[in-house]
Amino acid sequence: MSEVETRNPHSQLQGQLARVGELLRRQHLVENLAHRQQGDHHDLVESLVHRQHVAELQREIDGLHPADLAYILEALPPEERLEIWNLVKADRDGEILLEVSDAVRESLLADMDKPELIAAAEQLDAEEIADLAEDLPEDVLQELMHRLNAQQRERVQSAMSWEDDQVGAIMDFDMVTIREDVTLETVLRYLRRLKELPEHTDKLFVVNQDTVLTGVLPIRWLLVNDPAKDVAEVMASDANTFHPEDDVAETAQAFERYDLVTAPVVDANGKLIGRVTIDAMVDVIREESDAEVRERFGLREDEDIFASVWKSLRNRWAWLAINLVTAFVASRVIGLFEGSIQKLVALATLMPIVAGIGGNSGNQTITMIVRALALDQISPTSAKRLLRKELGVAVLNGLIWGGVIGVVAWLLYRNVSLGLVMTAAMTLNLLLAAMMGVLIPMTLLKFDRDPAMGSSVMITAITDSGGFFIFLGLATLFLI
Amino acid sequence: MSEVETRNPHSQLQGQLARVGELLRRQHLVENLAHRQQGDHHDLVESLVHRQHVAELQREIDGLHPADLAYILEALPPEERLEIWNLVKADRDGEILLEVSDAVRESLLADMDKPELIAAAEQLDAEEIADLAEDLPEDVLQELMHRLNAQQRERVQSAMSWEDDQVGAIMDFDMVTIREDVTLETVLRYLRRLKELPEHTDKLFVVNQDTVLTGVLPIRWLLVNDPAKDVAEVMASDANTFHPEDDVAETAQAFERYDLVTAPVVDANGKLIGRVTIDAMVDVIREESDAEVRERFGLREDEDIFASVWKSLRNRWAWLAINLVTAFVASRVIGLFEGSIQKLVALATLMPIVAGIGGNSGNQTITMIVRALALDQISPTSAKRLLRKELGVAVLNGLIWGGVIGVVAWLLYRNVSLGLVMTAAMTLNLLLAAMMGVLIPMTLLKFDRDPAMGSSVMITAITDSGGFFIFLGLATLFLI
Structure with a gap:
C-alpha cells in the first residue's frame, strides 16, 4: 500500500495538513467512543450512536488507512474494538489483521466466523496468509489451502515451513525479474506493460534462464543510463543477498547498515526465490527492541493493554x-x-x-x-x-x-x-x-x-x- | 551510498556469498587485531604487523563499506581503534564519522587535527555537517562555515537551528523536483540528463513556480504509465508531508505506519524545503528504543563499551x-x-x-x-x-x-x-x-x-x- 493511497476521501485538506488532520480525526473518533462509554445517559447516547452516528462512523472507517484503523482498534477497549471491527468492510479485514499486534489480532479473530475468516484471508498474499495461519482454526486453514491455486499453496507452505525468526517466513514474492541480455529500453517497455510495480520496488532482479540471480538493476540506474545500453553493462553483480534460513534480526541489521530498501532472497543454488523489504525489517527492529525490554522483566509476550x-x-x-x-x-x-x-x-x-x-x-x-x-x-x-x-x-x-x-x-x-x-x-x-x-x-x-x-x-x-x-x-x- | 556500491574489490565471491564473506572477513580482521594484543611475543608480532600487515590491512580497510568500518571501529578497544582510524583514507573520514555511535565519534574526533577535521567535514552534505557540528571545536566549525558556499552555509545553519528531535535537524536536501504541466516523457528525459538520482529516490516532488509542493510522483507510477500523459494526471496530490518542527519519533511512526521510503518536508506556506528518508527513520527507531532501555536504569547516554x-x-x-x-x-x-x-x-x-x-x-x-x-x-x-x-x-x-x-x-x-x-x-x-x-x-x-x-x-x-x-x-x- 503506497502512502499516496492513504488519502481520506472526506479530507479537503491540503497535503501539508493531511497528517495533522488525520491525527485530529483519529483523536476525535476515539474520544467520541470513550465519551459514550462514560456518559450518564448511556442508553440515550447509545441509541443516538446506533441510529445517527453509525453511518458517519462507517464513512470515517472506510476512509481510514488500514494502519490507522489498526491503531484505533488497539487503543480501544474490547467492546468498542469489536463494534468498530464489525463496521470494517469484509474485503479490508485481511490487511488490518496483519497490521494489529498479535494480542489484538487474537481478539479480532475470535469474533469472526468461518466464512468471514476465509473471505479475509483470501484477500492476502501467500506470505501474509502464512503469517496469519498460526492464529487460524485448523478447519479454516484447510479450507483456505484447498481454495488456493497450486503456486499460492506452495508458497504458503514454504513460508510456514520456516521459523518466525528466519528470512523465509517474512520474504514476499512480489519481484520484477529481467534478463541481462536485453537493453534498458526493452526493460522500460516491459515495465510499462505491467499494470503496476510491487511496492517498494527500488531495484529489478536480473536472473538467467535457470532463475539464478546474476545481479540487480536499481531503478535509479535504469532511469539515468542510456536506454541503448544492455542490462549487463549497467547492473550491479554483487548486491546484498539473503538466504531463507538467515536470521531476521541480522538481516535487519544489514538493511540498517547498508541502507537497503529491498534485497533478493536466493536458495543454496543461487536461485531467486523471494525478496525482503524495508517495511518488514522496520517491524523486526521494533519488535526486537520491544522484546528486549519485555524480557528483562520476564513478560512472556506482547500484552494487549486491555487484556483480561x-x-x-x-x-x-x-x-x-x-x-x-x-x-x-x-x-x-x-x-x-x-x-x-x-x-x-x-x-x-x-x-x-x-x-x-x-x-x-x-x-x-x-x-x-x-x-x-x-x-x-x-x-x-x-x-x-x-x-x-x-x-x-x-x-x-x-x-x-x-x-x-x-x-x-x-x-x-x-x-x-x-x-x-x-x-x-x-x-x-x-x-x-x-x-x-x-x-x-x-x-x-x-x-x-x-x-x-x-x-x-x-x-x-x-x-x-x-x-x-x-x-x-x-x-x-x-x-x- | 547504495547497497550495490558495497562491493569489496578483493571479493571474488558470488552475490549470494557476499554477505557471509563480508562477515567472515570482518571477524578475521578483528581476531587478528585481538590476537596481536594478547600475544606473548608482543613486540615481535607488533613489528610484523607494522612491517608486513599494514599493507594488507590497508587494502582490507579500503575495501570495506563505511558502515562496516564503523562497526569495526566500535568493536575495537581505543588503541586498535585509532590505529585502524589512521589507516582510513582522508576522503572517507566524514561518512564514517556519521556512521559510528556518538561516544565512538568523540574518541575519533579527539584524535584528528584541524586540517583533518575540515577535510573530513567538507566531504559531507549540509545536514551531515550539521549533525557533526556539535562535536567539532568552535574554530574548526567557523573555518568550515567560511569555506562553504552560501546555499550550503544556509542549509547547515538551518539544520543546526532545529532541535535534535525535530524533522528539520535530520531532513536532507537531495530532492528531484518536477513541474506538473509536463509529460512523463519529458520527466524521463530530464532524469536521464541527471548523472545520478539521490539515494532512496522512490518519488519525485511536484512543485509550482513558487516551489509550493502540489503533489508527488512515485517512480513506480512514472514507469508504468503512458509517457504521453501529463504529470498532473498521474501524480498523487495528497502525499504524507512533514514540517521541520515535527517530532522525529512521531515522523518515524508515520513512516512505519504508511510504509514510506521518502517524504517531502514543507514549511508553513507549503513550500518544499527538504525530504526525510527511511534510513534516517530507522536510526530514529533504533535510538528511541535503545534510549528507553537505558533510561529505565538511569544511564545518561550511549556508552562506548571501551569508555574509560x-x-x-x-x-x-x-x-x-x-x-x-x-x-x-x-x-x-x-x-x-x-x-x-x-x-x-x-x-x-x-x-x-x-x-x-x-x-x-x-x-x-x-x-x-x-x-x-x-x-x-x-x-x-x-x-x-x-x-x-x-x-x-x-x-x-x-x-x-x-x-x-x-x-x-x-x-x-x-x-x-x-x-x-x-x-x-x-x-x-x-x-x-x-x-x-x-x-x-x-x-x-x-x-x-x-x-x-x-x-x-x-x-x-x-x-x-x-x-x-x-x-x-x-x-x-x-x-x-
Missing part, C-alpha cells in the same frame, strides 16, 4: 514465580544470620541498602552488555577487557558511595566498625554485580538464549542474596 | 546517587521498626521478599505502560480502565503468591499470624506497585518527561520503602 486480568496473569506469572523462589533464597540467607541481627538490629536496617545499590548498578552493566551483544560488538578478548572496566567502575563506586553510606552508618549508630563493614560490603557487592552483569548475558548467549531474557530478575536475585550474605557475613565476622 | 572507567562513572553516577538516597529512605523506614525486629527477628528475614516481589511486579507493569504510552495508545478514559486491570492482577497475584509465601512463613516459624501478615503485606505492596507502575510513567509524560526515565529506579524505591513499611507496620500492629 486472567490473561495478564498468565503472561507474567512465570518470572514472578522464579522471583518468588529467588526472594525466598535471599530470605534464607538472612535467616542464617538471625543471631547476629538479634544482637545488632542495625544490620537489618542497613542491609537493604547494600542489596539495592548492587541491583541498580548490576542492571546498568547488564543493559550495556546486552546492547553490545545485540550489535555483535563483543569478542572473547574484548570481553575480558570489558569485565576489567566494569570491575574498575564497581571498585570506584563502592569506595565513593560505599564510603558515603559508611560515614552515614557510623554517624547514625556511633559505630566506626559498622561503617567500615558497610563500605566493604557495598564494594564487594558492586564487584559481584559488575561480574554477573557481564557474565549473565554472555552465558545466556553462549547457550543460544536471548541475552536479555529475565536478566533483570536474575541480576537482582544475585545482588540481593549476595549483598545480604556479604554484609551480614562481614558483620558477623567483625562486629558480633 | 572515569567516563563510565560519570555516565552512571546520577541515578546511582538517587538510588543511594532512596535506599537510605528505605533503610530509615526499617529503622522505625527496629524495636519490632528486636522482638521478632523473623521480620528482618521475611521483609525483603515483600519488597522484591513488589519491585519485579511493578517493573512488569511499568514496562507495559511505557510501551503503550510510546505508541500513544492510552487516553484518559482507558487509563482508568488500565489501572483497574493492573490492580486486579495485583490482588490476584497477592492472594496466590502471597498465600504461598504466607504458608511457607507459617511452616518455617510455626506462626499462623506471621503467615497472614505476610500474605496481607504482599497483596498490599503489589497493589502499591501496580498503582505506581501506572502513575509514574503517566505523570512523567504529563510533565513532558520521557516516561521511561529512571522509572525502574523509582518503582523499586517505592516498592522497597512501601513494602518494608507495610510489612513491618502490619507486623507491629498484629504480632508485637
Whole structure:
C-alpha cells in the first residue's frame, strides 16, 4: 500500500495538513467512543450512536488507512474494538489483521466466523496468509489451502515451513525479474506493460534462464543510463543477498547498515526465490527492541493493554514465580544470620541498602552488555577487557558511595566498625554485580538464549542474596 | 551510498556469498587485531604487523563499506581503534564519522587535527555537517562555515537551528523536483540528463513556480504509465508531508505506519524545503528504543563499551546517587521498626521478599505502560480502565503468591499470624506497585518527561520503602 493511497476521501485538506488532520480525526473518533462509554445517559447516547452516528462512523472507517484503523482498534477497549471491527468492510479485514499486534489480532479473530475468516484471508498474499495461519482454526486453514491455486499453496507452505525468526517466513514474492541480455529500453517497455510495480520496488532482479540471480538493476540506474545500453553493462553483480534460513534480526541489521530498501532472497543454488523489504525489517527492529525490554522483566509476550486480568496473569506469572523462589533464597540467607541481627538490629536496617545499590548498578552493566551483544560488538578478548572496566567502575563506586553510606552508618549508630563493614560490603557487592552483569548475558548467549531474557530478575536475585550474605557475613565476622 | 556500491574489490565471491564473506572477513580482521594484543611475543608480532600487515590491512580497510568500518571501529578497544582510524583514507573520514555511535565519534574526533577535521567535514552534505557540528571545536566549525558556499552555509545553519528531535535537524536536501504541466516523457528525459538520482529516490516532488509542493510522483507510477500523459494526471496530490518542527519519533511512526521510503518536508506556506528518508527513520527507531532501555536504569547516554572507567562513572553516577538516597529512605523506614525486629527477628528475614516481589511486579507493569504510552495508545478514559486491570492482577497475584509465601512463613516459624501478615503485606505492596507502575510513567509524560526515565529506579524505591513499611507496620500492629 503506497502512502499516496492513504488519502481520506472526506479530507479537503491540503497535503501539508493531511497528517495533522488525520491525527485530529483519529483523536476525535476515539474520544467520541470513550465519551459514550462514560456518559450518564448511556442508553440515550447509545441509541443516538446506533441510529445517527453509525453511518458517519462507517464513512470515517472506510476512509481510514488500514494502519490507522489498526491503531484505533488497539487503543480501544474490547467492546468498542469489536463494534468498530464489525463496521470494517469484509474485503479490508485481511490487511488490518496483519497490521494489529498479535494480542489484538487474537481478539479480532475470535469474533469472526468461518466464512468471514476465509473471505479475509483470501484477500492476502501467500506470505501474509502464512503469517496469519498460526492464529487460524485448523478447519479454516484447510479450507483456505484447498481454495488456493497450486503456486499460492506452495508458497504458503514454504513460508510456514520456516521459523518466525528466519528470512523465509517474512520474504514476499512480489519481484520484477529481467534478463541481462536485453537493453534498458526493452526493460522500460516491459515495465510499462505491467499494470503496476510491487511496492517498494527500488531495484529489478536480473536472473538467467535457470532463475539464478546474476545481479540487480536499481531503478535509479535504469532511469539515468542510456536506454541503448544492455542490462549487463549497467547492473550491479554483487548486491546484498539473503538466504531463507538467515536470521531476521541480522538481516535487519544489514538493511540498517547498508541502507537497503529491498534485497533478493536466493536458495543454496543461487536461485531467486523471494525478496525482503524495508517495511518488514522496520517491524523486526521494533519488535526486537520491544522484546528486549519485555524480557528483562520476564513478560512472556506482547500484552494487549486491555487484556483480561486472567490473561495478564498468565503472561507474567512465570518470572514472578522464579522471583518468588529467588526472594525466598535471599530470605534464607538472612535467616542464617538471625543471631547476629538479634544482637545488632542495625544490620537489618542497613542491609537493604547494600542489596539495592548492587541491583541498580548490576542492571546498568547488564543493559550495556546486552546492547553490545545485540550489535555483535563483543569478542572473547574484548570481553575480558570489558569485565576489567566494569570491575574498575564497581571498585570506584563502592569506595565513593560505599564510603558515603559508611560515614552515614557510623554517624547514625556511633559505630566506626559498622561503617567500615558497610563500605566493604557495598564494594564487594558492586564487584559481584559488575561480574554477573557481564557474565549473565554472555552465558545466556553462549547457550543460544536471548541475552536479555529475565536478566533483570536474575541480576537482582544475585545482588540481593549476595549483598545480604556479604554484609551480614562481614558483620558477623567483625562486629558480633 | 547504495547497497550495490558495497562491493569489496578483493571479493571474488558470488552475490549470494557476499554477505557471509563480508562477515567472515570482518571477524578475521578483528581476531587478528585481538590476537596481536594478547600475544606473548608482543613486540615481535607488533613489528610484523607494522612491517608486513599494514599493507594488507590497508587494502582490507579500503575495501570495506563505511558502515562496516564503523562497526569495526566500535568493536575495537581505543588503541586498535585509532590505529585502524589512521589507516582510513582522508576522503572517507566524514561518512564514517556519521556512521559510528556518538561516544565512538568523540574518541575519533579527539584524535584528528584541524586540517583533518575540515577535510573530513567538507566531504559531507549540509545536514551531515550539521549533525557533526556539535562535536567539532568552535574554530574548526567557523573555518568550515567560511569555506562553504552560501546555499550550503544556509542549509547547515538551518539544520543546526532545529532541535535534535525535530524533522528539520535530520531532513536532507537531495530532492528531484518536477513541474506538473509536463509529460512523463519529458520527466524521463530530464532524469536521464541527471548523472545520478539521490539515494532512496522512490518519488519525485511536484512543485509550482513558487516551489509550493502540489503533489508527488512515485517512480513506480512514472514507469508504468503512458509517457504521453501529463504529470498532473498521474501524480498523487495528497502525499504524507512533514514540517521541520515535527517530532522525529512521531515522523518515524508515520513512516512505519504508511510504509514510506521518502517524504517531502514543507514549511508553513507549503513550500518544499527538504525530504526525510527511511534510513534516517530507522536510526530514529533504533535510538528511541535503545534510549528507553537505558533510561529505565538511569544511564545518561550511549556508552562506548571501551569508555574509560572515569567516563563510565560519570555516565552512571546520577541515578546511582538517587538510588543511594532512596535506599537510605528505605533503610530509615526499617529503622522505625527496629524495636519490632528486636522482638521478632523473623521480620528482618521475611521483609525483603515483600519488597522484591513488589519491585519485579511493578517493573512488569511499568514496562507495559511505557510501551503503550510510546505508541500513544492510552487516553484518559482507558487509563482508568488500565489501572483497574493492573490492580486486579495485583490482588490476584497477592492472594496466590502471597498465600504461598504466607504458608511457607507459617511452616518455617510455626506462626499462623506471621503467615497472614505476610500474605496481607504482599497483596498490599503489589497493589502499591501496580498503582505506581501506572502513575509514574503517566505523570512523567504529563510533565513532558520521557516516561521511561529512571522509572525502574523509582518503582523499586517505592516498592522497597512501601513494602518494608507495610510489612513491618502490619507486623507491629498484629504480632508485637
